[in-house]
Amino acid sequence: VKNVRDASEVGVIMCLLATACWLATMLQEVMDTLHFLRALAKRRGRRTVMLQEGEDLVLNSISHHRFFLVLVLVGIPRLLIAVFLTPTGISYLRYTLSPTELVLNAMALTFIIQIDEMFYEAFAPRRMKCVLRQLKPIPMGSFSMRHSGGLFSTLRLFILVAVLAGTYVFMLQPFYSRVKWAEEILCSGETDFIYSVHPGTGIVQATKSMAADFEGGLSETQQRVLELAHPNLSAWNKTIGRMASSRTIQVFMFPDPGAFRNKSQHYDSHAFSRIAATARDDIMEGSRTLACEDVDRISASIDVHVAGPRIKAATDGKSQSCTDVNTLCSRMSRNHLRALCPVTCGCSNIQDPPAGFFASPAWGCPMKCYTRLKASRGLYSGFLCSDALPEEFATNPSIKNYIKGFFEYFLSLMESGGGSISMGG
Numbered sequence: 001v002k003n004v005r006d007a008s009e010v011g012v013i014m015c016l017l018a019t020a021c022w023l024a025t026m027l028q029e030v031m032d033t034l035h036f037l038r039a040l041a042k043r044r045g046r047r048t049v050m051l052q053e054g055e056d057l058v059l060n061s062i063s064h065h066r067f068f069l070v071l072v073l074v075g076i077p078r079l080l081i082a083v084f085l086t087p088t089g090i091s092y093l094r095y096t097l098s099p100t101e102l103v104l105n106a107m108a109l110t111f112i113i114q115i116d117e118m119f120y121e122a123f124a125p126r127r128m129k130c131v132l133r134q135l136k137p138i139p140m141g142s143f144s145m146r147h148s149g150g151l152f153s154t155l156r157l158f159i160l161v162a163v164l165a166g167t168y169v170f171m172l173q174p175f176y177s178r179v180k181w182a183e184e185i186l187c188s189g190e191t192d193f194i195y196s197v198h199p200g201t202g203i204v205q206a207t208k209s210m211a212a213d214f215e216g217g218l219s220e221t222q223q224r225v226l227e228l229a230h231p232n233l234s235a236w237n238k239t240i241g242r243m244a245s246s247r248t249i250q251v252f253m254f255p256d257p258g259a260f261r262n263k264s265q266h267y268d269s270h271a272f273s274r275i276a277a278t279a280r281d282d283i284m285e286g287s288r289t290l291a292c293e294d295v296d297r298i299s300a301s302i303d304v305h306v307a308g309p310r311i312k313a314a315t316d317g318k319s320q321s322c323t324d325v326n327t328l329c330s331r332m333s334r335n336h337l338r339a340l341c342p343v344t345c346g347c348s349n350i351q352d353p354p355a356g357f358f359a360s361p362a363w364g365c366p367m368k369c370y371t372r373l374k375a376s377r378g379l380y381s382g383f384l385c386s387d388a389l390p391e392e393f394a395t396n397p398s399i400k401n402y403i404k405g406f407f408e409y410f411l412s413l414m415e416s417g418g419g420s421i422s423m424g425g
């Protein structure tokens with residue numbers, strides 16, 4: 001969040017400055033390469049001739065095949081690298097949010113074009129280095145100074161301004177508009193809350209958190225710790241001993257615009273701790289907090305505008321009510337559906353549950369349904385137990401449903417390399 005805020009404040013200006021430095025560096029690289037090739041082209045001859053002038057060497061002429069090798073192996077590669085590396089460097093810089101990292105990345109890009117110099121210093125033969133150190137600069141002639149000097153400078157400035165303008169319009173402005181949008185999403189509006197997704201139902205639960213200015217008060221633990229530490233704070237007398245006087249709240253959110261609905265506007269430590277713990281729960285733990293009732297039948301606990309969309313999401317848009325989802329309950333991937341519609345899925349049925357093999361808390365069914373199921377088994381303890389007939393495996397829909405779920409689970413274990421099987425019921 002800090003990087004997003006920093007980028008939204010000074011990001012465009014810093015990125016334009018870094019981009020300008022990068023473009024100037026690459027333009028200078030291109031111009032140096034062109035001047036180098038132009039100087040060699042003026043010295044082309046039948047053979048390479050170097051003259052001794054005191055302690056210096058003068059390149060009098062360079063053979064055509066040597067010039068061709070320099071052009072193919074040095075000149076053209078350097079130009080291509082500069083041409084392709086320039087837009088890559090601009091893209092690299094525009095995605096850097098932190099101003100500090102922006103400066104470091106600009107320096108790192110400049111380092112890239114110096115790699116060939118480093119390899120030359122490390123691996124070039126000593127004799128070659130001595131020859132190049134003694135070689136005098138090649139005169140460019142009066143034409144370069146008199147006619148092309150101002151033209152090239154003006155051309156470079158025009159290219160720099162044009163590329164910067166294009167970069168700002170087509171790259172920086174859209175990107176930093178999204179960064180500004182992200183900052184408004186993250187930092188504007190109501191920010192003093194936490195949320196967690198219930199592992200069973202998939203419903204987003206949220207509650208108020210303590211505000212940064214302690215308007216919500218201190219918890220009892222915080223109060224005792226601060227009393228022991230007694231830090232030298234100017235606001236100590238205003239904050240110590242102030243406790244939250246709010247009631248427990250629960251906020252359900254689901255993707256409708258403006259679906260953040262508060263039942264209270266105050267911080268509550270119990271609700272805060274409960275929702276923070278929910279974020280660490282698995283499906284089994286989450287099932288302990290669920291009622292053994294279909295969510296679209298509990299108007300006091302979950303609003304219809306929350307239950308309907310959640311059921312629709314759990315059924316991939318096939319239904320918004322628990323009344324007609326029993327054919328989907330037996331699928332392995334429908335944990336949320338079994339948590340939302342436990343009665344329809346038969347989570348508490350002792351016989352022929354529509355959820356089949358997956359009618360257990362490990363697969364989304366509420367723990368209260370499982371407790372009710374165990375109590376029901378006690379009522380049937382006096383009845384005789386007999387094996388199913390062989391033909392029932394092909395004709396009984398409940399047995400077929402259970403076996404189908406078992407094999408779905410078994411195949412998933414084989415695909416993931418699992419070595420053990422946990423029975424569902």
